[in-house]
Amino acid sequence: MDILIFLSEFMVPLTVFYIVGSGILAKRPVFDDFLDGAKEGMRTVADVLPTLIGLMTAVGVLRASGILEVLSELLKFPAALCHIPVPVIPIILVRIISSSAAVGLILDIFKEYGPDSRLGMIVSIMMSCTETVIYTITIYYMSVNIKKTRWTLPGAMFATIAGAVASVAITELIM
Numbered sequence: 001m002d003i004l005i006f007l008s009e010f011m012v013p014l015t016v017f018y019i020v021g022s023g024i025l026a027k028r029p030v031f032d033d034f035l036d037g038a039k040e041g042m043r044t045v046a047d048v049l050p051t052l053i054g055l056m057t058a059v060g061v062l063r064a065s066g067i068l069e070v071l072s073e074l075l076k077f078p079a080a081l082c083h084i085p086v087p088v089i090p091i092i093l094v095r096i097i098s099s100s101a102a103v104g105l106i107l108d109i110f111k112e113y114g115p116d117s118r119l120g121m122i123v124s125i126m127m128s129c130t131e132t133v134i135y136t137i138t139i140y141y142m143s144v145n146i147k148k149t150r151w152t153l154p155g156a157m158f159a160t161i162a163g164a165v166a167s168v169a170i171t172e173l174i175m
Helices: 002-025 030-065 065-073 076-081 086-095 099-113 120-130 135-141 151-175
Strands: none
Touching: 002 030, 030 065, 030 086, 030 099, 030 135, 065 076, 065 086, 065 135, 086 099, 086 120, 086 151, 099 120, 120 151, 135 151
């Protein structure tokens, strides 16, 4: 375990040294390339910012309006078929839109049930098994100006459902 800690402390400096060193050996203007990349990154942030604000507002409205509780009641029976507990349903729904909002709901689960509880384990594993589908599709496709997502949304939604079911199954196996 000590070797992993030792390696993890040196990975970032080693990576930076490697990138800068290979740029210098290739006789590239490393600092100019860095500045060009930073400028392009700032342009991307400026393009994406309205979408981020819209997504954050939508999640805030969902939480404050009580829609998540209504949807949880509607999805209670299909979720029971997959052994998904009712308190986890709002996290699955919000996780599709925003990871940070899902973390807020997870902290509520941790306060009420504890991080080492069955629900705490399920939501912890679920956060590593699922993706923020709408956010990711919006950001990535918008940044490269793609209008038709084709099978991306259905595939991502299937993967999210599979991740949620897997988190319950994995929790059942280890607890």
